[in-house]
Amino acid sequence: MDNQPLHVKFQNRQNPKSGFDIIAFENLLKRTDLDHSPFEHHLVEFFIILFITEGTGKHSIDFVDYEYEKGTVFTIRKDQIQKFYPGNRVKGNMLLFTTEFLVSFFNQQESQKTVQLFNELLGSPKLQLTEKRLSKTLKQLKRIHEEYFITSDAYSLAVIRSELQILIARLFRIKSQNDTVLYSHEYLNDFIRFQNSAEAKITTMNKVSDYSDELGYSTKTLNKLTKATVHKTAKEFLDEIHLKQIKRLLINSTAPIKEIAYRSGFDEPTNFYKFFKRTTGLTPEQFRTQHN
Numbered sequence: 001m002d003n004q005p006l007h008v009k010f011q012n013r014q015n016p017k018s019g020f021d022i023i024a025f026e027n028l029l030k031r032t033d034l035d036h037s038p039f040e041h042h043l044v045e046f047f048i049i050l051f052i053t054e055g056t057g058k059h060s061i062d063f064v065d066y067e068y069e070k071g072t073v074f075t076i077r078k079d080q081i082q083k084f085y086p087g088n089r090v091k092g093n094m095l096l097f098t099t100e101f102l103v104s105f106f107n108q109q110e111s112q113k114t115v116q117l118f119n120e121l122l123g124s125p126k127l128q129l130t131e132k133r134l135s136k137t138l139k140q141l142k143r144i145h146e147e148y149f150i151t152s153d154a155y156s157l158a159v160i161r162s163e164l165q166i167l168i169a170r171l172f173r174i175k176s177q178n179d180t181v182l183y184s185h186e187y188l189n190d191f192i193r194f195q196n197s198a199e200a201k202i203t204t205m206n207k208v209s210d211y212s213d214e215l216g217y218s219t220k221t222l223n224k225l226t227k228a229t230v231h232k233t234a235k236e237f238l239d240e241i242h243l244k245q246i247k248r249l250l251i252n253s254t255a256p257i258k259e260i261a262y263r264s265g266f267d268e269p270t271n272f273y274k275f276f277k278r279t280t281g282l283t284p285e286q287f288r289t290q291h292n
Contacts, residue, residue, distance in 0.1 A: 057087030
């Protein structure tokens with residue numbers, strides 16, 4: 001039986017057509033009127049930037065737990081699975097926005113920065129700000145908050161969009177200085193095309209040659225672009241995406257491991273076990289137990 005993670009759609013009761021919202025992190029953790037538990041795995045259909053301003057705790061993104069403290073920032077892209085944990089006197093701000101709210105107004109270079117900032121395969125979703133950078137960021141968040149909740153006129157969303165554009169550029173700058181993302185790369189567009197195809201089809205197409213045929217690139221070219229972009233071979237890159245999809249099936253299904261193996265594209269369950277143990281250090285049963 002499948003227990004698919006709840007798909008959380010963007011909802012803004014105050015301004016349904018805005019495509020943007022800002023909420024206090026501590027309030028989210030206390031809410032009882034949601035249609036899902038924030039402490040269970042759920043898939044978000046929008047972008048999130050989470051700023052921690054006080055306290056400590058941890059947050060799960062695609063089944064990886066990240067510790068946080070004052071100054072931590074998480075960038076979570078659409079269609080990622082997350083889970084919150086109760087924090088220790090935690091406070092923060094969450095910016096939520098749809099693809100249409102921001103990306104459609106960017107030029108190509110700005111869109112590329114947004115893709116890289118939110119793409120966990122191109123860099124960690126966690127960023128730690130210094131006190132100086134946190135102070136500057138909090139001032140900008142205050143301007144966004146005042147524009148949204150106090151000024152709130154016909155120009156506010158345009159102002160907020162501009163502020164958010166600047167905020168993303170600053171966060172991207174920090175990640176670039178930390179060498180955790182690429183600034184610009186001739187292979188990036190081809191890499192994103194490869195990634196999108198693999199994320200959609202990895203359980204039925206898990207060989208590099210499959211994507212070579214579909215995308216019209218040689219296997220040599222696919223290896224070249226993944227090595228240049230994420231410093232991995234094309235096969236290692238596919239294995240990473242495959243593993244993420246397998247983890248989703250293990251967590252969100254009560255089906256036997258043998259069935260999960262077949263649904264993940266393995267002809268033999270023994271090969272499935274070997275792949276999972278080699279890449280995680282755990283058996284599928286151990287992983288499922290840990291996360292359930």
